[in-house]
Amino acid sequence: MQLKRSKFEINLNPIQRGGILTKEAREALIEFADGYSVCDFCPGRLDLIEKPDIKKFVHEELPEFLGCDLARTTNGAREAMFAVMNSLKVAEKNKSQIVLADGNAHYSSYIAAERAGLDIEIVENSGYPEYKIDVENFEEKIDLNKPVLVLLTYPDGNYGNFPNVKKLSKICKNKGIPLLLNCAYSMGRLEIKLNKLGVDFLIGSGHKSMAASGPIGVLGFNKEWEKIILRKSRYFPNKEIEMLGCSSRGPSIITLIASFPIVRERIKYWNKEVEKARYFSGEMEKLGLKQLGEKPHNHDLMFFEAKPIYEISKKHKKRGYFLYHELKKRGIGGIKPGLTKNFKISTYQLTKEEIDRVVKAFGEIVK
C-alpha cells in the first residue's frame, strides 16, 4: 500500500520539531529497516549487542550524556515512566500507593500511574497566564500523601515552563522520596544531567527531542536503584523484567544511536534556541496574540492565546479551519486543523528566515 505524507515546508508542531531525523539517522533507518535487523549478532539481550554497538551507547555514552550511572532505552518516555512506577510499586508495596505530580504533567504520567495501579495527587500550577509550578507547594503535599514517587515535568508540554528542579530535589531528598524528572521536551535539546539536578530518575523521548524515529524512550538513574529498576527474571537470570527482556528493538534504537553525535553537539547551542523563541514570542505579541507560560520564555515550545485569530474565525466561512488553510497555503503546518483560540508552536531548529516567514504569515492572517 502506498502511503504518502502531506509534508509542510515549515512544521510548527512541538511534538515533531525535535524528532526530525538527521541525515545519518535516515541512512541508518534504511540500512536497518527490516524487523530484528539490529539483532544479527545478539548475545542474548538488546543492550548487550556490540554490532551495531548498542552496548557502548547504552552502557557508556548515554550514562555519560545524562550524568548518571545507568541508562536503558524503552519503548517511549511514557513506557519509561511506567517502568519506574511499576518497579516502585513492587519494591515499596508497604508504602503509600500515590504518585505526587506537578499540575502540568503530561497525560501519560497519569496513565502510567493508573496502569501500575497507583493513585495520583497533583500540585496545581499558578493558573492563567503563567501556569507556573511553585515547587515549594510540594512540601506540604509530600507530608500529607507520603507518595511513593514525586514526578516533575521539565518542561511541560503545554506551556514549556521549567520549574525549579534543584529546589524540589532538595525537598525530596530531605523527605526521602524519589524524584522522577520527565525530560521528554528537554533531553536532546539542552543539557540534562541527573547528578547536577539531584533527581533519581531521568526520562527522555527519542522521537520528541533526540532526532529518532521512535517510538523510543530513555531512562537514566544511579546504581542505588539498579536492583529495583533492573531486577532480573527468576526464570531467565539475564533478562530484566521491566524491559520485558529487550525493549526498543529495531529502527527505533538505530536512529537514536545514529543521531546521537549530532544531538550531543546541538545541546550546546540551546541558548540560541531560547533567543529565537523569545524573538518569535515578541513578534507574535506585536500582532495581538498573547504568549502564556513563563515570561521571558525559556523553551521553544510556546502556548499562544490568539484572540484576534479567534475573532476572525467566528465570521469566516471556514470557521476555525481557516487558520489551518491560510497557513497551509503558505507552506506552514503543525497547528491542529480547527484551532484558533489557543495553540502551541515550537520554533526549535527553525532558521531566523523561517521564523520571519511564520511571523509574516500570521501578520497577513491577522490583517
Place this chain on the structure above:
Amino acid sequence: MQLKRSKFEINLNPIQRGGILTKEAREALIEFADGYSVCDFCPGRLDLIEKPDIKKFVHEELPEFLGCDLARTTNGAREAMFAVMNSLKVAEKNKSQIVLADGNAHYSSYIAAERAGLDIEIVENSGYPEYKIDVENFEEKIDLNKPVLVLLTYPDGNYGNFPNVKKLSKICKNKGIPLLLNCAYSMGRLEIKLNKLGVDFLIGSGHKSMAASGPIGVLGFNKEWEKIILRKSRYFPNKEIEMLGCSSRGPSIITLIASFPIVRERIKYWNKEVEKARYFSGEMEKLGLKQLGEKPHNHDLMFFEAKPIYEISKKHKKRGYFLYHELKKRGIGGIKPGLTKNFKISTYQLTKEEIDRVVKAFGEIVK
C-alpha cells in the same frame, strides 16, 4: 554516525525471515521516518488517526483479518501479552495469580507474567526428540492451579510445533478460563482466526511475521473483553490505560500498514512454505543432521541437531565458529556464531534455488 549492517545474501535466522520489509513498507518508512510523523492529523489517539488511515487498519482490517471484534497494535508481542496479563490481574484480583503456559512458551511470556506480578505454571512438553505439547495435560493443571489465564504458543520459537489449539480452547471454555494464543510465528504467515480457533486473545508480532520494521505487536480479542483490556483512564476518558494512551506510534505502525495487503495475500500460500520446509528438513537429514520437533514438520522454523558438524568443530582450529565462517563464505548467515551442535533455521520465503544453495553449503561443510 554511519551505521552499516553486515548483510547476508541468504539469512536463515527464524526471527528475521518474516520481518523483511516489502517494497511498499520500505517506501512508507522513508516517507514517515521522522518522529511522530504519523501524528500530523491526530484526533487524540493513535488508533483513531485517519490520515494516514490507521483507524481503518486497526478498527476494520485487523479485526477482519483475525476473525475477531477488536484489535490494537502494541509495542511488540510481549507487550501485548503483558497488557492482557496486567489487565486480568486488575480485573480478577480475587482470583488466583497464576498463568498456566505450555512448556515451549517464549521467555517473554514468563517475564510478562513476572512484570504483572503473576506466577507461572508450566505444562511440560514431551521431551526429546519431538518436544510436543499434549494439550490434554492442561486439564489437570487447570483444576489444580485455577489460573487467571492459559497461554499457548502457536507455534513455539524453538521447534516450530503446533499444539492442538482447538482442543485446548474447548477445555478452557469448559473450565471458564481465558486462553491466550501467542501467534508471533504464525500471524502474518498463515491464516489465524480467533473465532475459528475459539481462543480469547490473539497475539502477533509485526517484526517477526508481518513484514514490519517494528517494534510492533498485534492484539486481537472479542467484545466481551473490551471493558477489561481497553479500560479507560479515569482522568482522560478517551485514553486506554493498557495502551498508555497511544502505543506503536511512528515507523512501526506505518510499515505494518504498508505491508498489510501483501501479508494478507501471502498467507494463502502457506502450504508452499510447509512443503519447502519439509523438503529442506529431508535434505538436511540425508546429510546426517536430525530435525527435532514435529515430524512431518508444519512450519518453516526448524530445530536441527547437527552431530556431524559438532564433531568437525571439535577438531577445527576455529572451533565452534567454523560453521559461521564457512556459511558466511557462501553468502549465508543467520546461525549464531559459535553454534554447531544445535541450531534453528527458517526457510520462510526462500526460493527453491536458495534452499538448494543452503543444502549444498551444508553438504560441502559436512564433507
